[in-house]
Amino acid sequence: MKPFKIFHTITGYFFGGPIGGLLGFYSEDIVNNLKTEYVREDSGAYLLLLGGSLIKTPGANKALKTEFLQDYFLAIFGEEKGRIKMKFLQKVLNEKYDFASIANDAGREYDSKSKLQILHFLFRMASCEQPFMREDLRKISIIANNLGVHIADYNILKKRFVADLEPDHAQLYRILQLNGGEEFHIITKQYRKLVLLYHPDRLPNLSEREAKIARVHFEEIKSAYDMLKKIYKQ
Secondary structure, three states: OOHHHHHHHHHHHHHHHHHHHHHHHOHHHHHHHOOOOOOOHHHHHHHHHHHHHHHOOOOOOHHHHHHHHHHHHHHHHOHHHHHHHHOOHHHHHHOOOOHHHHHHHHHHHOOHHHHHHHHHHHHHHHOOOOOOOHHHHHHHHHHHHHHOOOHHHHHHHHHHHHOOOOOOHHHHHHHOOOOOOOOHHHHHHHHHHHHHHHOHHHOOOOOHHHHHHHHHHHHHHHHHHHHHHHHHHO
16 A cells, blocks of 8 residues: 555545544545546445445345445445455445535535536446335435535436435425425415526527437426426316
């Protein structure tokens, strides 16, 4: 092990316990790979920690999710490196840590493409259980927010994996940027305001990708309003 990596492993453990040590062990890889197009080698610690939070979801099929994590690591990192990284899993599962803070740390380290790669991994891991657990979706939503992933990018991924999962009422209000419980005329007023801001026809000169994101975000807003409208009519 290189002296630089030893130093960060020791300081990481000192300041953050075993979890800090795990992140410290990978810190040199993080520094060396920040500007690469696809972050893979240095993402192992974050994938273990964030994936571990899904394994620990109450009622989760721990064996199934652990098997997915192991298969993923072996496929991505190779047999030798994959098994070395997986040795940390039991320590991760036995430790108490704030997965939102871990995601926040990852958000400071990685570019937008690498953040989406992490998020894609988590959605795939959660979707190995059917039906998709609402608590997993809640955790992934928190992780996405702390990573700094744009809500439209998050919604594109969510729609791919959990299109059949009805959002809870609180989520509908959040999409419309409301606190929840507002009278329906206030909801309608807010919806019209968001339509003026986010309707794709009102956003000229967008790239193809930006236009796609704008359409998905607008559809999410419209869908949330339509669902709340239906609820209030009942």
